[in-house]
């Protein structure tokens with residue numbers, strides 16, 4: 001058992017999450033977003049289940065290669081990449097890239113000749129819990145010209161991609177992207193792939209639309225706009241690994257702050273892996289051995305010397321909590337280890353892998 005804090009990933013839950021996604025959208029290819037949790041046992045399991053992989057960097061290309069994954073199964077989905085990074089991925093067999101600008105397209109043509117490309121569009125989606133804002137994607141109206149240019153540059157203009165924003169709580173969001181894609185498919189002959197991205201939410205401390213509800217919304221929109229189904233890709237990260245992870249940490253200190261409030265300090269915070277608590281975007285469920293005792297709101301903070309390392313300003317916790325008490329954080333399998341840093345010299349988050357109840361690996 002590693003010292004706290006550590007993450008436990010139940011590979012059986014990863015497997016059942018993939019089965020649930022397949023059940024909801026049987027015709028879709030699952031292209032796992034490696035950034036959510038790039039641990040080798042997770043990648044190997046997903047490869048064995050027939051998933052493809054969305055990589056965001058050459059580091060993620062290397063992690064996939066180390067897990068025995070062929071470059072042909074990878075898509076370099078981050079539109080932001082240096083020419084040398086494109087070339088690096090190309091040498092390792094990556095033949096599918098996403099772009100959202102003419103310059104990005106030209107860099108792919110030069111460094112990954114003949115590759116398939118998907119144009120990422122950014123229509124206005126309803127805001128998600130962790131939104132992308134205007135960071136990625138082109139105007140849908142610009143996609144036709146860019147994809148036409150792709151063919152002129154010797155690339156294979158293969159498809160349209162979008163991402164409705166991570167932890168998207170409005171299932172209707174996908175319809176917007178699919179509707180925009182229809183117009184582009186009509187204008188650019190030969191497009192084959194429609195990548196409807198990630199964004200499927202995880203139930204942290206509240207109920208969210210389930211995989212079935214989102215799957216139905218996507219299937220309905222596809223039925224409406226694509227009577228002849230293209231090659232549909234979903235690119236989930238959170239929905240594959242989020243619910244598979246439980247983070248075990250402990251209380252370091254409980255004190256009354258100079259603001260008169262109760263502060264509970266944990267041995268993990270914003271920099272140790274709970275980066276998604278920024279702006280309190282993701283509100284994890286914290287469980288303690290003292291649940292059931294009287295509760296009151298506390299400020300919950302991480303252990304580092306940074307003033308921003310505060311997770312929640314108001315979180316109900318048992319009044320009996322003491323230093324050394326274990327705390328479990330549910331649904332912490334996505335975007336935790338991949339964000340974890342050694343800031344202040346605290347060790348990066350380690351992971352224990354289990355298959356339902358049997359420990360199989362520690363890394």
Ligand SMILES: Cc1ncc(COP(=O)(O)O)c(C=O)c1O
Pocket residue numbers: 033036054077078163165166167197198199200235236237238239
């Ligand atoms: C290009 C791309 N695809 C897929 C994902 C996965 O999104 P999610 O974890 O919300 O499913 C992300 C997340 O940032 C992304 O940037």
